[in-house]
Amino acid sequence: MTSFRSILSRTLQIFSGLKLATACFIVLFILTWLGTLEQVDHGLYQTTKKYFSSENFLVLPEINGKMIPLPLPSAYWVSVVLFINLLIGGVIRARKGWKKVGVLMSHCGMLFLLVGGFITHHFSERGNMQVWEGETSNVAKHYFNYVIEITELVAGEIKEIHVIDHEYLEVLKPDQHQFFKLEQLPFDLEVAGYQKNSVARQAINRAPRFGERIVDGFYLEQEDSELEAETNIAGCYARLVEKDSTKGELFILWGGSAYMQPKVQKTIQHGERTFLVDLVKERWVLPNKIKLNDMKAEFYPGTINPKTFESRVTRTQEGVSEDVLIKMNQPMRRDGFTYFQAQWGPQGSDGTGKLFSVFEIVKNPADQWPKYALYVSGVGLSIHFALMLGAFIMNQFKRRNV
Amino acid sequence: MCGSIGKSMWRLGVIIIGIVSLCSCKKREEVIAINQTRQKSTIDVATTTEATSLERFRGKKAASLQKALPVAPPHPEHWKPQAATQFRLLNFATERGVEIYLSQVRGGVEGNFDRWMKQFGQTALTPEQFSGLPKLSFMDHEGRLLEVTGPFAGGMGKTPIKDAALIGAGVVIGADTWTMKMIGPREAVLAEKDSFIQFVSLLKKNS
Numbered sequence: 139m140t141s142f143r144s145i146l147s148r149t150l151q152i153f154s155g156l157k158l159a160t161a162c163f164i165v166l167f168i169l170t171w172l173g174t175l176e177q178v179d180h181g182l183y184q185t186t187k188k189y190f191s192s193e194n195f196l197v198l199p200e201i202n203g204k205m206i207p208l209p210l211p212s213a214y215w216v217s218v219v220l221f222i223n224l225l226i227g228g229v230i231r232a233r234k235g236w237k238k239v240g241v242l243m244s245h246c247g248m249l250f251l252l253v254g255g256f257i258t259h260h261f262s263e264r265g266n267m268q269v270w271e272g273e274t275s276n277v278a279k280h281y282f283n284y285v286i287e288i289t290e291l292v293a294g295e296i297k298e299i300h301v302i303d304h305e306y307l308e309v310l311k312p313d314q315h316q317f318f319k320l321e322q323l324p325f326d327l328e329v330a331g332y333q334k335n336s337v338a339r340q341a342i343n344r345a346p347r348f349g350e351r352i353v354d355g356f357y358l359e360q361e362d363s364e365l366e367a368e369t370n371i372a373g374c375y376a377r378l379v380e381k382d383s384t385k386g387e388l389f390i391l392w393g394g395s396a397y398m399q400p401k402v403q404k405t406i407q408h409g410e411r412t413f414l415v416d417l418v419k420e421r422w423v424l425p426n427k428i429k430l431n432d433m434k435a436e437f438y439p440g441t442i443n444p445k446t447f448e449s450r451v452t453r454t455q456e457g458v459s460e461d462v463l464i465k466m467n468q469p470m471r472r473d474g475f476t477y478f479q480a481q482w483g484p485q486g487s488d489g490t491g492k493l494f495s496v497f498e499i500v501k502n503p504a505d506q507w508p509k510y511a512l513y514v515s516g517v518g519l520s521i522h523f524a525l526m527l528g529a530f531i532m533n534q535f536k537r538r539n540v
Numbered sequence: 541m542c543g544s545i546g547k548s549m550w551r552l553g554v555i556i557i558g559i560v561s562l563c564s565c566k567k568r569e570e571v572i573a574i575n576q577t578r579q580k581s582t583i584d585v586a587t588t589t590e591a592t593s594l595e596r597f598r599g600k601k602a603a604s605l606q607k608a609l610p611v612a613p614p615h616p617e618h619w620k621p622q623a624a625t626q627f628r629l630l631n632f633a634t635e636r637g638v639e640i641y642l643s644q645v646r647g648g649v650e651g652n653f654d655r656w657m658k659q660f661g662q663t664a665l666t667p668e669q670f671s672g673l674p675k676l677s678f679m680d681h682e683g684r685l686l687e688v689t690g691p692f693a694g695g696m697g698k699t700p701i702k703d704a705a706l707i708g709a710g711v712v713i714g715a716d717t718w719t720m721k722m723i724g725p726r727e728a729v730l731a732e733k734d735s736f737i738q739f740v741s742l743l744k745k746n747s
Contacts, residue, residue, distance in 0.1 A: 277581035289584075296586045301576045319573045337623040338597040354593040390593065394623075398599040402591035414586065423579040485698070 153219075154227030162220040169213045172199040179203060183282065183367035189213055192259065214259065221252045237529075240522025247515030254507030262502035265422060266480060269430040269451075270494040276427040278499040280420035283308070284372040284393055287421075288323065291405075291412040298322075304420055307332055307374070312360060317379070325386075325408060326379040327415075335361040336373035338392040351375065353390050372417060378406060391417035424499070425473055426455035433482055433493040447482050449495040464497065476500045598624060610642070610679050610718075613742035616735045630720075638724035638732055642743075645717050649710030652719055653686045656706055660690045676709060676737060679718060679745045683711030685737070689726050705729035709740045 152158060169189050176199060177185035189197055190213040199206045211219075228245035232238065265278030283304035290297040302318050310316055310332040318327045331351070336358045339346075350357040358373040371393040378386035395402055396418050406413045428451050435447040448465040453472065462470050470477040481496035594603040602624065609629055615621070619632040619640060628641040645652055653673075654664035665673075674685045686708045694700030705726040710719045720743070722729055722736045 275582050277583050287578075291586050294586055296580060296584050299578050299580060299584065300574060301578050302572075302574055303576055306572055317571045319571050321573055321575055322577075338593075339623065340594075340597075356593050356597055390597075392597055394625075395596045397625075398596070400600055401585065402596045402600060403586075404596060405590040407590075421578065421581060421583075423581045427582070 150226060150231075153222055154231050155223070156227070158223045159220065159227065162216050162223065165210060165216050166213055166220075169197070169210060169216070172201070172210075173213075176200050179365075181363070181365035181367055184363060190259075217252055217255065221249060221256075224249050224252070237525060240518045240520070240525060243518025243521065244515040245518075247511045247513075247518055250514060251508055251511035254504040254511060257504035257507070258502055262500060262504070263422065264501075265420075265499050267424075267428065267477075267497045267499055268494055269428060269497075271430050271433055271492050274427050274429040276424050277421050278424060279418075280304075280422070281368040282370070283420040284417055285420045286318075286327070286329070286374075286376070286391065287414075287416045287418055288320065288327070289414050290323075291414055296414070301420075302327070302329075307372070308334065310374075323413075324411070325381065328377050328379050328385070330375045331358060332372070332374040333358055333360045334372055335363050335370035336392065337361055337371070338373060338390060338394060351388070353388050356390055358390060358392065374417060376415070378408070389415075391415065393417050393419070424475060426453050428453055428477070428497070430495050431461070433495045435482055435489040435493070437489060444482070444489075447479060447495075449479055449482075449497070464495075471505070474501055474503070474505075476502070476505055602629060611744040613739060613744075615739060616732075619735075634724070634728065634732065636725065636728035636731075638722060638728045640720070640722045640732070640736065640739075642718065642720045645719055648717055649684055649712055649719070652710055652717065653684070653708070656686065656708060656721070657688060659693050660688045660704070660706065661693060662688065662690065677741045678709050678711035678720070679713060679743050681711045681713050681745075683709050683718075683740070685709050687733075692723070701725055703727075707733055707736055709737075713745065 173185050173189040176188075179200070179202070180188075188194060192212075192214040194212045195215060196209045197212050198209055224245055229242065229249070232242065232245070234242070263280070265280045267275050267278045269275045284307060285304050286302040286307070288300045288302075300320060300323060306316065306318070307329070310329065312331050312333055314332070315328060315330040316332075318329065320326050338356050339359045340356055341352045346352065346357050346359070348360075350359060353375065358375070361370075364370050373390065373392040373394075375388055376391050377388045380386070389404060391404060395404075396416065403414045403416050406415055430449055430451055432450040433447070434449075436445045438445050446466055448463060451462050451464060451470075452459050453462055453470070455473075464470050464477055464479045466479050469479070476499070478498040478500070479495065480498040483494050483496070591600075592603065612630055615632060618634055620634065622628070622631040622633050622641075624631050627643055629644065630642040632640040634640075647655070650665065650670050653670065657664055670684070676683050676685050687705070689703075689705040692698075692701040692704035692706070701724070703726045704724065706721065706723045707729060708719055708721040708723075710717065712718075720736075720740050722732060
């Protein structure tokens with residue numbers, strides 16, 4: 139019993155200590171520095187995922203393509219430890235009193251910042267919406283996640299859209315098969331050879347090098363992940379499976395098809411019924427519609443490098459419309475969604491002719507929390523400094539009077 | 541006493557790491573039932589015709605053009621073939637960051653050359669300058685060759701290059717304008733100039 143208490147007391151002592159807080163800050167600094175170096179070779183997405191996500195417990199850094207045999211805890215878990223440390227040491231076990239109110243506030247601000255980071259990591263969603271001038275959109279596409287969408291075509295109209303989520307696809311290795319039971323459809327789907335980044339090659343142009351399977355003159359060639367992971371194009375082989383387990387013909391689904399104009403989709407005839415199957419970036423339908431009225435870009439003289447660009451949009455929700463100007467660094471925040479002006483096009487345009495705007499859409503319950511956390515910490519530190527200064531002046535005053 | 545606490549702490553650490561490792565192992569299910577659906581959006585417009593693999597992976601325009609695609613001569617070994625797209629009917633890249641591709645475009649040869657000049661921060665060609673450009677055989681027709689160097693401004697999806705070069709050929713055949721373009725870091729592009737001109741000159745129109 140005494141031993142258990144000693145362990146508990148020792149654990150509390152370690153977890154609430156300033157040494158642990160210092161160690162956490164140093165490790166976070168090292169991770170950020172190593173991550174910044176590594177993202178040059180591996181891109182921002184892969185590196186952020188490696189160093190900062192909860193998926194990895196330990197990280198082996200790489201510099202110039204060489205692995206450093208120094209396992210470091212990932213920033214997520216260091217932040218968890220730092221949170222516990224701040225909570226126990228800075229709030230629960232800290233001395234209380236009006237003199238400590240500033241320090242307590244700044245600790246709370248930092249805890250708030252870490253909670254904000256946790257919520258952003260687990261609950262935020264990011265996507266982008268591309269709208270041409272004069273057109274309307276209510277959908278955001280995810281930057282990275284690919285899903286399979288299956289829908290029935292009835293009299294030229296799309297019916298309910300069935301979605302095989304990215305979490306089932308991205309865990310698949312190229313040599314694995316996965317059977318998806320589509321409960322609301324008259325067939326099931328088998329997916330194989332899923333690749334996170336691939337090229338649909340025409341066998342007539344280049345024969346498969348690694349024995350890839352050719353289907354209808356094409357095969358999928360695996361590519362290394364791009365530095366800008368949002369440009370990865372997923373691909374897979376798929377086949378219909380009847381409810382009596384009869385297997386249909388193999389076909390290729392490739393994410394690049396989504397960029398073809400006019401739009402092209404894999405069509406499947408099932409008896410009298412027609413279905414469309416697509417491998418596309420995950421889409422989420424927004425609660426409002428955005429119509430792009432005007433897109434303006436200002437350029438640096440003599441170049442096609444934009445100095446600034448802005449979009450005049452009409453946002454419509456439940457029959458109510460409002461005109462909003464979205465600019466670089468001046469996003470629109472509505473209903474928990476933030477619309478940032480991200481890009482514009484088409485490529486090579488000098489700003490004349492019909493243009494499109496790309497908005498980055500972020501759904502983050504903790505969107506403004508870092509700002510509020512900094513306010514709380516800032517006010518807390520200001521109070522603490524003011525109290526310290528007051529105490530110092532009082533002491534000086536007393537000394538002189540003595 | 542201290543030693544025993546140290547040992548216990550060590551054990552506690554091992555147990556925590558063990559639990560974390562076990563939690564991260566997830567077995568893949570053999571059959572996954574799918575019930576997820578999503579609402580229809582403004583971009584969910586159905587295609588009316590059945591698309592072939594060629595149309596799905598190259599686009600309808602490229603698929604129809606493929607029949608009329610020029611017969612390409614053997615390309616230099618270090619030109620690595622890239623996936624063709626609807627805008628890049630033949631597509632190569634080199635390890636030194638040079639992109640080489642054939643396109644069927646709109647706007648005539650002069651219009652496209654002007655656009656390329658602008659991307660390098662230069663003014664459009666005057667009719668005299670255009671007619672003074674070197675000529676070359678391009679798909680059995682007389683084409684023009686443009687060479688521009690300087691800072692490439694980049695654009696949507698393209699990284700700016702401080703010291704870049706572009707060598708491009710253009711030809712009008714009937715109602716179609718064809719261009720073959722090579723762009724990248726100046727030294728790397730200029731090193732490919734002879735190979736590029738030879739490749740373009742040997743492109744034959746598909747009979």
